[in-house]
Amino acid sequence: MSSHSSTARFAEARRVAIFGGTHGNEMSGVTLVNLWMKNSTEIRRKGVEVKPFITNPKAVEKCTRYVDTDLNRAFTPENLSTMGEHDLPYEVHRAQEINKIFGPKGSPEAYDVIFDLHNTTSNMGCTLILESSKDHFNLQMMNHIQKAIAPASCLVLLNEHPLLKYSTSRSVAKHPVGLEVGPQPQGVLRSNIFEAMRVILKHALDFIELFNEGMEFPPCTVEVFRVSERVDYPRDANGNIIAMVHPNLQDCDWEPLNPGDPMFQTFDGKTIHYQGSGTVYPTFINEAAYYEKQQAFVTTRRETLVASALRKA
Amino acid sequence: MSSHSSTARFAEARRVAIFGGTHGNEMSGVTLVNLWMKNSTEIRRKGVEVKPFITNPKAVEKCTRYVDTDLNRAFTPENLSTMGEHDLPYEVHRAQEINKIFGPKGSPEAYDVIFDLHNTTSNMGCTLILESSKDHFNLQMMNHIQKAIAPASCLVLLNEHPLLKYSTSRSVAKHPVGLEVGPQPQGVLRSNIFEAMRVILKHALDFIELFNEGMEFPPCTVEVFRVSERVDYPRDANGNIIAMVHPNLQDCDWEPLNPGDPMFQTFDGKTIHYQGSGTVYPTFINEAAYYEKQQAFVTTRRETLVASALRKA
Numbered sequence: 001m002s003s004h005s006s007t008a009r010f011a012e013a014r015r016v017a018i019f020g021g022t023h024g025n026e027m028s029g030v031t032l033v034n035l036w037m038k039n040s041t042e043i044r045r046k047g048v049e050v051k052p053f054i055t056n057p058k059a060v061e062k063c064t065r066y067v068d069t070d071l072n073r074a075f076t077p078e079n080l081s082t083m084g085e086h087d088l089p090y091e092v093h094r095a096q097e098i099n100k101i102f103g104p105k106g107s108p109e110a111y112d113v114i115f116d117l118h119n120t121t122s123n124m125g126c127t128l129i130l131e132s133s134k135d136h137f138n139l140q141m142m143n144h145i146q147k148a149i150a151p152a153s154c155l156v157l158l159n160e161h162p163l164l165k166y167s168t169s170r171s172v173a174k175h176p177v178g179l180e181v182g183p184q185p186q187g188v189l190r191s192n193i194f195e196a197m198r199v200i201l202k203h204a205l206d207f208i209e210l211f212n213e214g215m216e217f218p219p220c221t222v223e224v225f226r227v228s229e230r231v232d233y234p235r236d237a238n239g240n241i242i243a244m245v246h247p248n249l250q251d252c253d254w255e256p257l258n259p260g261d262p263m264f265q266t267f268d269g270k271t272i273h274y275q276g277s278g279t280v281y282p283t284f285i286n287e288a289a290y291y292e293k294q295q296a297f298v299t300t301r302r303e304t305l306v307a308s309a310l311r312k313a
Numbered sequence: 314m315s316s317h318s319s320t321a322r323f324a325e326a327r328r329v330a331i332f333g334g335t336h337g338n339e340m341s342g343v344t345l346v347n348l349w350m351k352n353s354t355e356i357r358r359k360g361v362e363v364k365p366f367i368t369n370p371k372a373v374e375k376c377t378r379y380v381d382t383d384l385n386r387a388f389t390p391e392n393l394s395t396m397g398e399h400d401l402p403y404e405v406h407r408a409q410e411i412n413k414i415f416g417p418k419g420s421p422e423a424y425d426v427i428f429d430l431h432n433t434t435s436n437m438g439c440t441l442i443l444e445s446s447k448d449h450f451n452l453q454m455m456n457h458i459q460k461a462i463a464p465a466s467c468l469v470l471l472n473e474h475p476l477l478k479y480s481t482s483r484s485v486a487k488h489p490v491g492l493e494v495g496p497q498p499q500g501v502l503r504s505n506i507f508e509a510m511r512v513i514l515k516h517a518l519d520f521i522e523l524f525n526e527g528m529e530f531p532p533c534t535v536e537v538f539r540v541s542e543r544v545d546y547p548r549d550a551n552g553n554i555i556a557m558v559h560p561n562l563q564d565c566d567w568e569p570l571n572p573g574d575p576m577f578q579t580f581d582g583k584t585i586h587y588q589g590s591g592t593v594y595p596t597f598i599n600e601a602a603y604y605e606k607q608q609a610f611v612t613t614r615r616e617t618l619v620a621s622a623l624r625k626a
């Protein structure tokens with residue numbers, strides 16, 4: 001079979017989870033999942049079990065990102081196989097529980113799809129996060145969502161960077177889907193962000209229902225923004241930040257940053273320019289949670305991926 | 314002497330403090346005060362001691378609003394007179410220390426002016442907070458700032474509500490001045506908010522220098538927004554929030570809200586309308602820190618205050 005006519009075939013997606021509260025102060029996902037746990041009418045689809053689930057209830061209760069350590073970095077092979085329940089950080093213990101319920105990660109028993117709902121303080125709009133450029137099921141789903149919500153837009157961030165990729169909560173599933181919607185401050189619920197997230201989930205679940213019903217999805221292309229580099233704030237010798245995101249860059253997620261463009265502004269008013277070798281597309285610009293991760297933004301590069309035709313096996 | 318020709322006279326303002334980090338995750342004030350502690354050139358004025366001071370260093374270190382309790386509610390007579398250092402919440406202990414250094418509150422030894430620097434997630438722009446409509450020194454200062462920064466604007470919020478007024482860190486001074494600048498998410502430093510705060514402080518200190526030098530300030534009027542009522546989110550019988558700030562109200566701080574205008578949107582799409590008896594001006598709309606205080610916004614009413622002429626005694 002020649003590659004242009006090959007069709008990707010997957011078993012029906014019978015088990016789907018929607019995670020909220022992986023970061024306890026990201027209120028859209030926390031609120032939607034809590035609503036759907038009380039009344040699941042909206043997320044019910046024929047022949048699919050859709051399970052809404054609060055992943056970090058202690059952090060949600062305290063309205064903080066996490067209690068001991070970032071849950072969305074905790075699903076490493078080491079953490080998931082560690083013994084000694086009593087001494088573990090809360091989130092490592094919780095990662096093990098989640099892996100038992102929705103995994104085990106990498107096994108045939110794992111959930112088919114996990115949607116993990118996040119908010120960002122960055123001006124990213126709606127962003128789907130893809131963990132593998134070879135996941136044709138997710139590429140087709142993301143293409144479907146993009147078409148369904150047009151003229152509204154929803155970009156795709158691809159993170160399969162060897163060093164910057166991290167071990168997410170959703171990585172337990174066969175098809176992990178991250179959803180970031182912003183800008184929204186931590187601890188705040190904004191109606192526009194809430195509704196945007198809700199609509200994307202609707203179309204994502206519709207896609208799964210259509211797929212399970214046997215619809216064939218023709219090959220398509222998906223424009224993605226591939227994570228390239230992490231850029232830290234300028235710092236002094238003691239590690240203290242000495243500059244802010246430049247006003248020309250602030251809120252300009254996904255817009256081209258060219259060599260020589262203003263990038264930071266020091267507290268004494270000097271401009272620091274981008275010195276890279278070509279055009280990049282910054283995102284997660286000035287995200288609150290990434291100060292502690294030494295990241296002012298990540299650069300991405302645009303790329304077009306081809307998704308094979310898709311139908312159920 | 315007839316009232317229209319009376320002149321308010323105060324001693325020179327020799328001791329001035331600038332507080333940052335009263336809320337540890339409000340980054341403009343934290344950053345400015347830390348900068349000025351290293352290099353005070355920018356805040357030096359002839360004949361004035363200007364002391365930059367981090368009020369809640371533990372909260373700043375953790376980048377949280379507070380550790381045990383809200384420092385900006387802790388300066389009550391009870392707290393300031395309580396003994397038993399060991400059992401006290403951190404912020405109550407800290408309030409006592411601050412009161413020793415900059416007060417005692419209400420005494421002739423207290424600092425003349427304290428500026429307390431805050432950020433809000435609400436779209437409030439620059440807001441000066443006045444604690445007494447009879448503080449002619451502060452009214453003249455605020456008028457001076459408004460004129461100096463025009464055409465940029467800086468509104469005045471007057472909080473002398475018998476129930477909604479609270480015991481602020483700055484209340485230790487003879488002339489307490491709150492400064493709120495937003496919108497800015499907690500834990501984030503935005504260059505536009507940082508620079509706006511910096512400019513207001515510059516003009517405030519200039520005013521004090523001019524006053525000390527003997528300048529006479531003629532009578533003037535100042536438009537203020539007087540705190541009227543606290544409005545909570547709609548809740549179910551268990552106390553859970555069931556609605557969000559309506560998109561027509563979100564980000565519309567200081568704009569008129571009339572009876573019948575949309576105020577909240579429930580999660581199932583219903584609109585809740587404002588039912589008050591007249592036009593109000595909401596502010597602190599959807600402030601992150603006020604979810605725990607059961608406050609979606611406060612209403613204010615516009616009022617024009619007359620400030621007496623002012624000169625030093």
Ligand SMILES: [Zn+2]
Pocket residue numbers: 022023026117118119
């Ligand atoms: Zn998150």
Ligand SMILES: [Zn+2]
Pocket residue numbers: 335336339430431432
């Ligand atoms: Zn504050």
